[in-house]
Amino acid sequence: MSSVLKTNALESEAIYIFREVISQFEKPVLLFSGGKDSITLVRLAQKAFFPAKIPFPLLHVDTGHNFPETIEFRDKLVKELGLELIVRNVQDAIDQGKVVEETGKYASRNSLQTTTLLDAIEEFKFDACIGGARRDEEKARAKERIFSVRDDFGQWDEKNQRPELFDLLNGKIEMGQNVRVFPISNWTELDVWSYIEQEQIEIPSIYFSHKRKVFLRDGMIWSHSPHVYQEEDEIVEERIVRFRTVGDMSCTAAVDSYAATIAEVVGEIRASTISERGARIDDKRSEAAMEKRKQQGYF
Numbered sequence: 001m002s003s004v005l006k007t008n009a010l011e012s013e014a015i016y017i018f019r020e021v022i023s024q025f026e027k028p029v030l031l032f033s034g035g036k037d038s039i040t041l042v043r044l045a046q047k048a049f050f051p052a053k054i055p056f057p058l059l060h061v062d063t064g065h066n067f068p069e070t071i072e073f074r075d076k077l078v079k080e081l082g083l084e085l086i087v088r089n090v091q092d093a094i095d096q097g098k099v100v101e102e103t104g105k106y107a108s109r110n111s112l113q114t115t116t117l118l119d120a121i122e123e124f125k126f127d128a129c130i131g132g133a134r135r136d137e138e139k140a141r142a143k144e145r146i147f148s149v150r151d152d153f154g155q156w157d158e159k160n161q162r163p164e165l166f167d168l169l170n171g172k173i174e175m176g177q178n179v180r181v182f183p184i185s186n187w188t189e190l191d192v193w194s195y196i197e198q199e200q201i202e203i204p205s206i207y208f209s210h211k212r213k214v215f216l217r218d219g220m221i222w223s224h225s226p227h228v229y230q231e232e233d234e235i236v237e238e239r240i241v242r243f244r245t246v247g248d249m250s251c252t253a254a255v256d257s258y259a260a261t262i263a264e265v266v267g268e269i270r271a272s273t274i275s276e277r278g279a280r281i282d283d284k285r286s287e288a289a290m291e292k293r294k295q296q297g298y299f
Contacts, residue, residue: 014183018048028128032058034070037132057084063109065227220253
């Protein structure tokens with residue numbers, strides 16, 4: 001199958017999933033981070049419901065430690081498309097004593113998003129949360145179904161999942177349960193970039209080569225920022241870098257790169273032997289780091 005035919009097939013599958021969400025659930029929401037995957041979801045949702053507007057809001061769980069480029073792009077996209085955006089802040093959960101701020105060398109707010117997300121789901125009574133997770137990202141992601149049921153505590157049981165045969169998606173849930181939906185579950189990082197290239201989708205500048213103040217730690221390139229812990233002997237320098245994945249600044253490393261266009265990024269990814277999640281320190285805490293977070297309600 002040619003790359004174009006594959007991309008078209010993946011698009012059709014995702015559009016089908018979006019339409020199943022609307023037909024089976026009362027109050028869905030799209031989890032939006034401002035990264036390439038959630039931006040791709042927005043384009044797919046546009047196509048699924050055109051000429052009508054996207055019929056559900058976007059929810060951003062803001063750690064307060066996001067890259068400024070991502071927040072600027074988020075606000076621009078929402079304004080241009082006339083979308084409803086709900087923002088809930090991890091800082092509020094910290095202030096309320098629901099979660100405790102991490103300290104030290106690898107401190108991050110990434111895992112603290114879980115409490116804020118579950119509170120938002122309860123506040124708005126969302127029954128389907130659409131996310132941009134893909135099976136190729138990480139081992140725990142590969143265990144997910146497209147319709148992934150969470151119990152009334154927001155927890156995921158990887159051993160008790162529904163079969164999804166012949167593209168039949170079962171959205172039946174009990175009172176208090178909700179479903180995480182992954183329309184691009186079968187896509188790879190390269191598929192996403194190929195789609196961005198094909199559709200000429202605008203994405204944050206952080207994904208392209210740019211000069212940035214950084215420092216090195218454990219063989220990885222970290223942004224110099226008040227949000228990122230830094231030892232006195234970790235020297236700040238300027239390097240030409242880009243980011244393959246966008247998360248909390250304190251857990252997302254950059255890569256050396258001169259890829260300044262979508263085509264150059266696609267070529268770089270084709271040649272890469274390292275997963276994009278290789279630049280996420282929160283996945284390196286243990287072999288089961290992601291799976292444990294998902295069991296607790298992480299998306």
